[in-house]
Each structure stands twice: as C-alpha cells, then as structure tokens.
Amino acid sequence: MAQSLLKSMFAGGYSKLFTSPANRRIPSPTPHQFQFQLRINAFSTSSNSSRDFLSLSDELLMDQCEMNTFKASGPGGQHRNKRESAVRLKHSPTGIIAQAVEDRSQHKNRASALARLRTLLALKVRDAIDLDGYTPPLELLQILPAKSTIRGSDVGSQIGPNNPKFALGMKALLDLIYAVNGSVSEAAKLLGLSTGALSRLILSDDSLRMEVNELRASKGMKPLK
Amino acid sequence: MTLCFTRTIHSLPFKHPRLSLSNPSKRPISSFLPHSSSQSPPLLHPISPKPHLPLFLRPPTSSATFSDLQKFHSWAKGLAFSVGSKFLDSDNGPDTDLLCREIKWLLEDAVEHTSILPHLGSSQNPNLTGSELIRLKLDLDDLYSLWNQRIEERRPFQYIVGCEHWRDFVLCVEEGVLIPRPETELIVDMVEEVVSKEKGLRNGLWADLGTGSGAIGIGIGRILEEGGRVIATDVSEVAVSVATFNVQRYGLQDKVQVRQGSWFEPIEDVMGKLAGLVSNPPYIPRDQIPRLQAEVGKHEPRLALDGGDHGMDDLLHLCEGSSIALGSGGFFAFETNGDEQSELLADIMTSKSENRFRDVKIKTDMAGIHRFVTGFRR
Numbered sequence: 001m002a003q004s005l006l007k008s009m010f011a012g013g014y015s016k017l018f019t020s021p022a023n024r025r026i027p028s029p030t031p032h033q034f035q036f037q038l039r040i041n042a043f044s045t046s047s048n049s050s051r052d053f054l055s056l057s058d059e060l061l062m063d064q065c066e067m068n069t070f071k072a073s074g075p076g077g078q079h080r081n082k083r084e085s086a087v088r089l090k091h092s093p094t095g096i097i098a099q100a101v102e103d104r105s106q107h108k109n110r111a112s113a114l115a116r117l118r119t120l121l122a123l124k125v126r127d128a129i130d131l132d133g134y135t136p137p138l139e140l141l142q143i144l145p146a147k148s149t150i151r152g153s154d155v156g157s158q159i160g161p162n163n164p165k166f167a168l169g170m171k172a173l174l175d176l177i178y179a180v181n182g183s184v185s186e187a188a189k190l191l192g193l194s195t196g197a198l199s200r201l202i203l204s205d206d207s208l209r210m211e212v213n214e215l216r217a218s219k220g221m222k223p224l225k
Numbered sequence: 226m227t228l229c230f231t232r233t234i235h236s237l238p239f240k241h242p243r244l245s246l247s248n249p250s251k252r253p254i255s256s257f258l259p260h261s262s263s264q265s266p267p268l269l270h271p272i273s274p275k276p277h278l279p280l281f282l283r284p285p286t287s288s289a290t291f292s293d294l295q296k297f298h299s300w301a302k303g304l305a306f307s308v309g310s311k312f313l314d315s316d317n318g319p320d321t322d323l324l325c326r327e328i329k330w331l332l333e334d335a336v337e338h339t340s341i342l343p344h345l346g347s348s349q350n351p352n353l354t355g356s357e358l359i360r361l362k363l364d365l366d367d368l369y370s371l372w373n374q375r376i377e378e379r380r381p382f383q384y385i386v387g388c389e390h391w392r393d394f395v396l397c398v399e400e401g402v403l404i405p406r407p408e409t410e411l412i413v414d415m416v417e418e419v420v421s422k423e424k425g426l427r428n429g430l431w432a433d434l435g436t437g438s439g440a441i442g443i444g445i446g447r448i449l450e451e452g453g454r455v456i457a458t459d460v461s462e463v464a465v466s467v468a469t470f471n472v473q474r475y476g477l478q479d480k481v482q483v484r485q486g487s488w489f490e491p492i493e494d495v496m497g498k499l500a501g502l503v504s505n506p507p508y509i510p511r512d513q514i515p516r517l518q519a520e521v522g523k524h525e526p527r528l529a530l531d532g533g534d535h536g537m538d539d540l541l542h543l544c545e546g547s548s549i550a551l552g553s554g555g556f557f558a559f560e561t562n563g564d565e566q567s568e569l570l571a572d573i574m575t576s577k578s579e580n581r582f583r584d585v586k587i588k589t590d591m592a593g594i595h596r597f598v599t600g601f602r603r
C-alpha cells in the first residue's frame with residue numbers, strides 16, 4: 001500500500017522535501033542539486049524539523065493539515081447515498097499529501113491517512129545531522145536489533161515496522177544514511193552493527209528499502225537486495 | 226467556516242399546527258433509566274418489531290470452497306464492470322470503482338476470517354488449492370442474490386449488509402430506517418465542541434428528534450458526562466426498534482432513551498429543561514423526491530426524506546418548538562438541505578423569534594455547503 005502510494009506521489013511530480021527555517025518545500029530534480037540542497041541544509045538550523053512533526057499528537061498533526069473528502073458536486077445530505085468516505089490530508093508545512101479510501105468509515109480513513117502521513121513525513125523530510133560525535137537518538141536505537149553493540153539493555157525490545165513508533169526511528173536512520181551519502185557500511189559502524197545486519201533491517205520495510213535505494217541510485221551505488 | 230446572518234425576512238410559513246404542550250406530565254427525567262423506576266415510561270414503544278441482525282453479527286453457519294468464493298468474486302466484479310458510469314450518469318449513483326469497493330466490504334462482512342480475502346483476486350496462490358472451506362455467515366446462493374439486488378434493483382449496499390459505518394460506530398440499519406449520512410457526523414462534532422466548553426451542557430439532558438438509526442443520539446450519548454442523558458425519538462416504529470437495538474449494542478441504554486412519537490409530543494415532560502436539541506429532520510422538497518438517486522428514492526423511507534413543498538415543514542416546526550423545549554443557554558443544531566434552507570432558518574431564528582436565540586450560526590459541511598444551523602436559547 002505504502003509502495004503504490006509513493007509511486008503515485010512520484011508520478012504526481014513530488015520530489016524530496018527538506019525542512020528549512022521557512023518550512024518551504026524545496027524541489028530537487030537532479031541528484032546534483034540534491035546534494036547541494038543537503039549541504040545547504042546541513043548549515044541551516046531547522047526550527048521545525050520533521051522530528052517535530054512526527055512527535056506531534058494526532059490532534060496537533062491534524063491541525064497542521066487541510067482535510068478534503070473527495071465529494072463530488074451535488075446536493076449531498078439526504079439526497080445522496082454513496083459511501084465516499086475517502087479522506088485526503090494535505091500537510092500544510094511540507095505540502096505532503098496522504099490519502100485513504102479503502103475503508104467504509106471516514107473515521108477510519110482519516111486515521112489511515114494520518115498514519116500514512118506520518119510515514120511519508122519520516123521518508124520524505126530530511127534533517128541534517130552532525131556526524132562529529134554522532135550518537136543515535138533513542139527512537140533509532142529502538143528499531144535496531146538487540147545485537148547492536150551500542151544499544152543498551154535499557155532500550156527495551158526491538159520495535160518493528162508495524163509499530164507506529166517505527167516511523168520516528170526510520171526517520172532518524174534515513175537522516176544518518178543521507179549524512180553518510182548512502183553508505184550502509186559506514187552507517188552500520190556508527191550503529192554498532194555489521195553491514196549485513198543493517199541491510200537486513202533496511203530490507204525489512206518496503207518503503208525504507210525503496211527510500212535508501214533511491215538515494216543509492218542517485219549516488220551511482222548498487223541497490224540493496 | 227461559519228457565517229452569521231442578521232438579514233430580516235418576511236413571513237413565517239409555519240405549516241404545522243401550533244404546538245400543544247398544555248399537558249406536561251412532569252414525569253421525572255430519571256424515570257427513563259430502565260431500572261431506576263417502577264414506572265415504565267408510557268411513551269417507550271411497547272412491542273418493537275425485532276430488527277434484522279446485520280450480516281457481520283451473524284454466526285458463520287455456512288461455508289463454501291475457496292474456488293467457489295473466487296467464482297462469486299469474479300462474477301460480482303463482472304457485474305460491477307458492466308455498470309461502468311451508467312448509474313453515475315443517470316442519477317449520480319455508484320460507478321464501477323465504488324461498486325468494486327463494496328464487493329470487498331460485502332465479503333469482509335460475509336466471511337468469518339477476512340485474511341483470505343486479499344487472495345481472492347489473484348490467480349495463483351501457492352498455498353491455496355482452491356478446495357479449502359471458507360466459513361460464511363450466509364449461503365453462497367444468498368450472496369449471489371444480494372449482489373444481484375445491489376446491481377439490478379439498486380438496493381443500497383447498507384441494507385444489503387444491514388449496517389453502516391458512521392463515525393466510529395457500526396450502526397445496524399434496515400429498510401424502513403434512513404441510512405445515516407457522513408454529513409450528519411458533524412452534528413456530533415459540534416455538540417462535542419460546545420459540551421467541552423460548558424459543564425451545564427455536558428451533564429444535561431439532550432434530545433435527538435427523528436433519530437432514525439439512533440446515530441446522532443448515540444454519538445452524543447458517548448460524549449456526555451456522568452449525569453448527561455439523551456432522549457432519542459422517532460415517529461417510525463422501525464426506526465424506534467432499530468435505534469433501541471443500536472443503543473443497546475453500544476451499552477448506552479442508561480444514557481440514551483428511545484421514545485416513539487411525533488416531534489415534541491414524546492418529550493412533553495421535559496419541555497423547557499433541555500440542555501440541547503438536535504435534529505436531522507426530513508428536508509427534501511417534495512417535488513425533488515422522484516428524481517433522487519435510485520438507492521435513496523426507491524429504497525429509503527419517504528417519511529425520512531420528504532420535508533413538504535419546500536422541504537422545510539419539519540425544520541420550521543422544530544425551530545419553533547425549540548424555543549419552548551430548550552432551557553436557558555441550551556444549544557441547538559439542525560441539519561438542512563443546504564444553502565437556502567439554512568439561510569432562511571437562520572434568519573427566522575435571529576430576527577423572527579423575538580430575540581429568543583443567540584449566536585445563531587450557519588455551518589458548512591465537508592463539501593462547503595451551508596448545511597447546519599446552530600445556536601443557543603437565551
């Protein structure tokens with residue numbers, strides 16, 4: 001599901017988003033420009049990072065969104081019996097759009113669209129990180145397998161892709177992988193994992209894998225399989 | 226989002242007889258709690274017809290092989306594809322896309338374990354031979370005839386499965402009861418907003434007049450605090466029995482009491498005491514009824530739709546009665562046919578009601594139609 005959504009997003013002309021102090025959407029059509037953006041971003045002190053968005057409660061995140069239901073024209077109300085409970089959320093600060101149609105109730109579709117928005121925010125909005133003296137944030141430690149040498153026993157059991165908290169960890173992991181220009185082995189070192197173990201983690205989630213491979217492709221690296 | 230209207234209008238076209246409220250029985254409100262009083266509420270419907278059990282609540286007494294279910298699935302899709310945009314073009318009915326989604330929802334309600342459903346559409350399933358028995362909540366033959374009714378008779382999908390998903394509820398519905406609409410969900414949101422601000426509304430007495438399946442009444446019952454109560458009324462026997470069933474299914478029988486009768490008649494005992502009054506009364510102008518979408522016009526109860534010549538007979542009656550029914554500071558919200566009706570109603574309630582209401586506002590639905598009129602009794 002996430003996969004097809006991403007595809008349609010790209011078909012619709014979406015490009016990578018960076019948070020900037022002005023919270024503007026900065027398109028980056030070519031890999032070259034892409035790197036440039038990243039460098040610029042590395043020096044910007046982002047007051048409203050994607051981490052901030054992701055740690056918002058559902059209500060507050062919803063407040064940042066424009067909600068549309070795809071109602072066709074017509075009088076509606078008692079005149080109409082159509083289970084068109086589709087929900088489309090547009091996150092105003094980033095312009096990211098998430099939608100859900102498959103459920104009968106608008107309530108559930110709203111919840112699915114919001115969950116999807118969280119994933120998209122994690123995947124599409126990058127924050128620059130400082131590699132000097134890098135220590136992974138807790139949410140990243142939580143998605144690492146127990147064998148990571150930097151993961152203390154107090155971190156708790158590993159959080160998998162089905163857990164809503166996975167998005168935050170995935171976001172931190174992507175920030176790191178972008179900072180090391182797509183090198184899984186370098187990222188693995190910083191996370192106390194073997195390259196193989198980190199690859200397996202990346203491959204365990206389709207959207208994470210696609211995101212990493214897209215970056216690697218832009219650097220002329222081979223995709224992870 | 227909200228508009229205030231202060232324009233004056235001419236005459237009040239009240240069609241209903243003046244309210245006669247001369248005999249308030251003064252029955253204490255607490256008597257509507259099923260167990261708290263020996264007095265049984267006289268207006269509670271005595272022998273309700275038993276509502277039909279919706280498909281999703283039925284036990285899985287039947288079964289079919291996986292490949293037979295696959296055959297049904299592709300037959301049903303075939304019918305959906307044969308519709309194309311025919312219904313859409315003729316009366317804004319469902320198109321193939323929506324019908325295909327309905328097939329999925331129908332099967333979700335019909336099978337015991339929904340995990341097999343994603344495999345129905347794909348041709349090769351390494352783990353499925355086709356001979357597996359799938360437990361069903363109805364006979365395969367009935368599944369065929371239900372989908373046939375959906376397409377051939379335009380029988381509403383919600384009557385076929387016997388339920389509608391509304392807010393975070395699944396409400397049982399059947400022929401004779403209006404299928405609650407998504408727009409109406411907003412009434413509950415508006416109530417939620419006002420009760421969050423005022424405690425007096427949170428634990429007060431509310432009325433949902435013309436409750437149909439019980440949707441709004443149940444939504445409000447969930448929001449109110451300890452002590453808050455809802456009386457949900459309808460003149461229709463089927464509606465009363467379906468609403469009662471839904472109230473009980475959500476365990477709200479101590480909070481929401483269902484009564485039968487016409488508009489204010491079953492709440493005579495609480496006139497002047499209401500903290501809130503909400504209604505989505507019939508509001509379709511009579512001459513538009515023959516042109517409604519087939520699912521609505523041919524299958525939903527006319528009693529729930531027909532609002533008289535201009536569609537405002539019941540709204541005007543409710544607007545007039547609410548000034549007597551609401552206590553001071555009480556909140557009201559009415560759903561209308563949209564723009565003109567809302568404007569007319571808001572006008573009446575601001576400038577033609579001897580200053581009995583305040584903060585009269587028009588609120589829009591998701592499609593931007595001025596759908597609701599809300600306000601407070603002074």
Ligand SMILES: C[S@@+](CC[C@H](N)C(=O)[O-])C[C@H]1O[C@@H](n2cnc3c(N)ncnc32)[C@H](O)[C@@H]1O
Nearest residue numbers: 403405435436437459460461487488505507529
């Ligand atoms: C449009 S439906 C609304 C049902 C439900 N409140 C909803 O929103 O789904 C209008 C309801 O008003 C009821 N009704 C019609 N005339 C009535 C009357 N005179 N007194 C009480 N209810 C009436 C109908 O039976 C129907 O259930």
